[in-house]
Amino acid sequence: QVQLVQSGSELRKPGASVKISCQASGYNFNMYAMIWVRQAPGQGLEWMGWINTNTGNPTYAQGFTGRFVFSLDTSVSTAYLHISRLQTEDTAIYYCARAAAPRTNWFDPWGQGTLVTVSS
């Protein structure tokens, strides 16, 4: 079945960096766009941007430029989110989610989420 499996929880100090993975299975990885979504503790969903899994071209939402980088390793059907110069406000659950079909704007499935905690 179609599945996205994310890497485990991370604890980092302010100023450090983190790289989260999202491994896809059960479908042709190159055919469906991937989005990244942040959910701060007790808060709602915030779209961070998306990556074209065919070309590798990323698009970042406002507020997620500079320290946030989306990348791919198509050989292992995996998308990555790298966050540098971590701040305490980056403490959140980060989700990857796949476009349900090519050129659609709804997303299914979602990964299980990766909790990133930034604390000194």
Place this chain on the structure above:
Amino acid sequence: FMLTQPHSVSESPGKTVTISCTRTSGSIASKYVEWYQQRPGSSPTIVIYDDDQRPSGVPNRFFGSVDSFSNSASLTISGLKTEDEAVYYCQSYDDTTLVFGGGTKLTVL
């Protein structure tokens, strides 16, 4: 643009509840609206896509609609069950941006 949802709603089991999602600029009918359910401790799952379509596995108690007059979309859940207790998010987009509503916590009591 933004999508505005009520912070919370509550209703009794067996009853019907409607959650609204108002687009602040641009026409609600110009782009599809999607709805996700997020139960505590879980990832979001789609319950309505393309305004009013139900994915397989979602019961027909879930109904989506769009009203151009109020520039809003709505998610209606009938025959409420305790398992429906969750936060519901609407989502839409424009040419460059994807937007989630702030989420509505549904309490079934």
